[in-house]
Amino acid sequence: MPTTQNHTENKKTILLYSPDMDFCLSLSMLLQDRFNIVTTTDDDMLYDLAQSLQPVLLIADAIPTFRLRYRFEQLKEELPGLRIVMFYVSRVNTRAIQHEIRRFVDAAYSKPVDIEELTKCIHTMVWQN
Secondary structure (H helix, E strand, O other), X not given: OOEEOOOOOOOOEEEEEOOOHHXXXXXXXXXXXXXXXXXXXXXXXXXXXXXXXXXXXXXXXXXXXXXXXXXXXXXXXXOOOOEEEEEEOOOHHHHXXXXXXXXXXXXXXXXXXXXXXXXXXXXXXXXXX
Protein backbone atom coordinates (compact mmCIF):
# COMPACT_ATOMS: atom_id res chain seq x y z
CA MET A 1 0.00 0.00 0.00
CA PRO A 2 1.49 3.37 -0.98
CA THR A 3 2.00 6.07 1.57
CA THR A 4 2.29 9.75 0.87
CA GLN A 5 3.74 12.62 2.76
CA ASN A 6 2.08 16.05 2.71
CA HIS A 7 2.30 17.12 -0.91
CA THR A 8 3.36 20.63 -1.69
CA GLU A 9 2.87 21.98 -5.18
CA ASN A 10 6.34 23.55 -5.39
CA LYS A 11 8.16 20.33 -4.48
CA LYS A 12 9.02 17.70 -7.07
CA THR A 13 7.73 14.15 -6.52
CA ILE A 14 9.88 11.09 -5.98
CA LEU A 15 8.41 7.58 -6.07
CA LEU A 16 10.22 5.17 -3.76
CA TYR A 17 9.84 1.40 -4.08
CA SER A 18 11.29 -1.21 -1.75
CA PRO A 19 9.90 -4.44 -0.32
CA ASP A 20 11.55 -3.28 2.94
CA MET A 21 9.22 -0.82 4.69
CA ASP A 22 11.99 0.27 7.06
CA PHE A 23 14.12 1.30 4.09
CA CYS A 24 11.18 3.25 2.61
CA LEU A 25 10.60 5.09 5.86
CA SER A 26 14.28 5.88 6.43
CA LEU A 27 14.85 7.23 2.95
CA SER A 28 11.59 9.17 2.90
CA MET A 29 12.53 10.84 6.21
CA LEU A 30 15.86 11.86 4.68
CA LEU A 31 14.19 13.43 1.62
CA GLN A 32 10.77 14.65 2.76
CA ASP A 33 11.86 18.19 3.57
CA ARG A 34 12.91 18.79 -0.06
CA PHE A 35 10.62 16.52 -2.09
CA ASN A 36 7.14 15.01 -2.14
CA ILE A 37 7.78 11.35 -1.38
CA VAL A 38 5.41 8.52 -2.25
CA THR A 39 6.44 5.06 -1.09
CA THR A 40 5.27 1.58 -1.93
CA THR A 41 6.37 -1.91 -1.03
CA ASP A 42 4.32 -3.43 -3.86
CA ASP A 43 6.05 -3.57 -7.26
CA ASP A 44 2.68 -4.21 -8.93
CA MET A 45 1.75 -0.63 -8.05
CA LEU A 46 4.82 1.01 -9.62
CA TYR A 47 3.32 1.55 -13.04
CA ASP A 48 -0.04 2.90 -11.83
CA LEU A 49 1.57 5.19 -9.26
CA ALA A 50 4.08 6.52 -11.77
CA GLN A 51 1.32 7.15 -14.33
CA SER A 52 -0.87 9.03 -11.88
CA LEU A 53 1.83 10.96 -9.99
CA GLN A 54 4.23 11.74 -12.86
CA PRO A 55 7.28 11.68 -10.54
CA VAL A 56 10.61 13.06 -11.71
CA LEU A 57 12.47 10.19 -10.05
CA LEU A 58 11.86 6.56 -9.14
CA ILE A 59 14.13 5.09 -6.50
CA ALA A 60 13.99 1.30 -6.40
CA ASP A 61 15.61 -0.86 -3.75
CA ALA A 62 15.22 -4.40 -5.01
CA ILE A 63 16.89 -7.54 -6.25
CA PRO A 64 17.28 -7.18 -10.03
CA THR A 65 14.81 -9.45 -11.83
CA PHE A 66 13.57 -9.68 -15.40
CA ARG A 67 10.13 -8.66 -14.16
CA LEU A 68 11.56 -5.47 -12.66
CA ARG A 69 13.58 -4.87 -15.84
CA TYR A 70 10.33 -5.07 -17.83
CA ARG A 71 8.64 -2.60 -15.46
CA PHE A 72 11.52 -0.13 -15.87
CA GLU A 73 11.43 -0.49 -19.65
CA GLN A 74 7.67 0.12 -19.65
CA LEU A 75 8.01 3.18 -17.41
CA LYS A 76 10.79 4.67 -19.54
CA GLU A 77 8.63 4.29 -22.66
CA GLU A 78 5.56 5.82 -21.06
CA LEU A 79 7.34 8.54 -19.07
CA PRO A 80 10.47 9.52 -21.03
CA GLY A 81 11.49 12.19 -18.50
CA LEU A 82 11.46 9.76 -15.58
CA ARG A 83 14.84 9.06 -14.02
CA ILE A 84 15.41 5.74 -12.25
CA VAL A 85 17.93 5.06 -9.49
CA MET A 86 18.30 1.49 -8.27
CA PHE A 87 19.93 0.00 -5.17
CA TYR A 88 20.58 -3.70 -4.93
CA VAL A 89 22.59 -6.31 -3.11
CA SER A 90 24.97 -7.95 -5.56
CA ARG A 91 24.57 -11.69 -5.90
CA VAL A 92 26.34 -14.06 -8.26
CA ASN A 93 23.07 -15.35 -9.73
CA THR A 94 21.90 -11.82 -10.63
CA ARG A 95 24.89 -10.70 -12.71
CA ALA A 96 23.22 -11.31 -16.09
CA ILE A 97 20.13 -9.34 -15.14
CA GLN A 98 22.23 -6.58 -13.55
CA HIS A 99 23.75 -5.88 -16.96
CA GLU A 100 20.34 -6.06 -18.66
CA ILE A 101 18.52 -3.84 -16.15
CA ARG A 102 21.17 -1.10 -16.31
CA ARG A 103 19.94 -0.26 -19.81
CA PHE A 104 16.83 1.20 -18.19
CA VAL A 105 18.20 2.87 -15.06
CA ASP A 106 20.04 6.15 -14.85
CA ALA A 107 22.14 5.14 -11.84
CA ALA A 108 22.68 1.84 -10.04
CA TYR A 109 24.28 1.36 -6.66
CA SER A 110 25.35 -1.78 -4.89
CA LYS A 111 24.49 -1.66 -1.19
CA PRO A 112 25.57 -0.36 1.21
CA VAL A 113 25.20 3.09 -0.31
CA ASP A 114 27.04 6.22 0.80
CA ILE A 115 24.29 8.65 1.91
CA GLU A 116 26.21 11.76 0.83
CA GLU A 117 26.82 10.30 -2.64
CA LEU A 118 23.17 9.25 -2.86
CA THR A 119 21.93 12.70 -1.88
CA LYS A 120 24.09 14.31 -4.57
CA CYS A 121 22.85 11.80 -7.16
CA ILE A 122 19.21 12.42 -6.27
CA HIS A 123 19.65 16.19 -6.41
CA THR A 124 21.32 15.94 -9.82
CA MET A 125 18.67 13.58 -11.21
CA VAL A 126 15.74 15.67 -9.98
CA TRP A 127 17.00 19.04 -11.15
CA GLN A 128 18.12 17.79 -14.57
CA ASN A 129 14.46 17.29 -15.51
